[in-house]
Amino acid sequence: MDATPSFLDQMIAAGHLVPTGVDGLYGRSGMFEDVIARFEAAVTDIGKDDGAEVLRFPPAVTRKQIETSGYMKSFPQLAGTVHSFCGGDHDHALLLEKIDTGEDWTQDQVATDVALTPAACYPLYPMMAAQGALPEAGRLFDVQSYCFRHEPSTDPCRMQLFRMREYVRAGTPDQVQDFRELWIERAKSLIGQLELPFDVVPANDPFFGRAGKMMKLSQRDQGLKLEMVIPVANAQPTACLSFNYHQDHFATTWGVELADGAPAHTGCVGFGLERLALALFKHHGLDVRGWPAGVRGLLWG
Ligand code: ATP
Numbered sequence: 001m002d003a004t005p006s007f008l009d010q011m012i013a014a015g016h017l018v019p020t021g022v023d024g025l026y027g028r029s030g031m032f033e034d035v036i037a038r039f040e041a042a043v044t045d046i047g048k049d050d051g052a053e054v055l056r057f058p059p060a061v062t063r064k065q066i067e068t069s070g071y072m073k074s075f076p077q078l079a080g081t082v083h084s085f086c087g088g089d090h091d092h093a094l095l096l097e098k099i100d101t102g103e104d105w106t107q108d109q110v111a112t113d114v115a116l117t118p119a120a121c122y123p124l125y126p127m128m129a130a131q132g133a134l135p136e137a138g139r140l141f142d143v144q145s146y147c148f149r150h151e152p153s154t155d156p157c158r159m160q161l162f163r164m165r166e167y168v169r170a171g172t173p174d175q176v177q178d179f180r181e182l183w184i185e186r187a188k189s190l191i192g193q194l195e196l197p198f199d200v201v202p203a204n205d206p207f208f209g210r211a212g213k214m215m216k217l218s219q220r221d222q223g224l225k226l227e228m229v230i231p232v233a234n235a236q237p238t239a240c241l242s243f244n245y246h247q248d249h250f251a252t253t254w255g256v257e258l259a260d261g262a263p264a265h266t267g268c269v270g271f272g273l274e275r276l277a278l279a280l281f282k283h284h285g286l287d288v289r290g291w292p293a294g295v296r297g298l299l300w301g
């Protein structure tokens with residue numbers, strides 16, 4: 001028998017993650033949340049002179065947005081849609097009876113206009129399109145949201161509901177590529193100062209099915225997605241940040257235009273906040289009071 005508890009078990013025993021009985025769905029301790037808040041404050045500090053428009057959306061998008069964005073084409077396996085009971089008294093009685101007898105009651109639920117946010121930047125593209133052509137300087141946003149992905153797992157780094165902090169750039173290809181380069185350098189410096197080992201590697205999104213294989217290869221070949229990976233709970237290091245160049249994909253999908261009417265380009269840098277907190281607990285210990293002075297100074301100084 002393996003006597004060493006897994007990192008997930010250690011995080012649960014320390015009270016940092018509270019299990020619910022569903023893989024990938026956890027409560028968080030005050031200390032865990034404080035680490036995320038401090039980490040986010042450090043990120044905000046790095047970007048403070050950039051003039052980003054700060055926006056926060058609830059962790060849901062419209063069902064229409066999920067349809068138009070092509071999410072069901074590329075990632076149907078990850079999507080979460082919200083369904084509700086829309087019947088009358090008679091249907092309600094049947095519903096309760098089914099729950100009592102252990103029958104499937106979910107078939108009678110009706111799709112609402114709401115779906116769970118798959119990535120923090122999703123609400124921005126239709127918003128930008130609705131607000132008109134971009135100014136010459138393009139636009140820059142700071143967003144953060146809980147995101148849902150249906151990928152239940154006992155890997156603590158693969159949650160079903162987790163937070164993503166993102167900076168999102170829209171503008172010319174040069175503006176977006178410069179933004180991405182800048183954040184790769186900033187992230188290297190920040191994660192280095194947090195005394196975490198890392199690497200920046202080419203990556204791809206988990207596109208679905210046979211057609212998805214081609215999409216993955218092409219995304220990698222063109223260097224459109226880079227990830228900063230950090231060893232956390234697995235033999236393979238975990239992607240804790242991603243640096244994405246969408247070219248004109250979202251802009252064409254939604255109609256985001258440059259001042260001259262050409263489709264804009266977009267890109268985003270995404271910080272996986274739970275993964276980063278987990279990496280810090282893994283490398284520096286389960287109690288933040290024992291973390292290295294430099295790390296404590298950066299986060300709480
Ligand atoms: P992965 O390849 O690990 O599935 P991804 O490429 O789908 O991740 P992105 O869409 O780039 O991830 O999401 C941005 C960041 O959000 C990731 O770099 C990661 O840190 C975090 N993230 C993604 N999925 C999860 C998850 N299931 N649980 C926790 N954090 C996640």
Ligand code: ZN
Nearest residue numbers: 119121166268
């Ligand atoms: Zn994004």
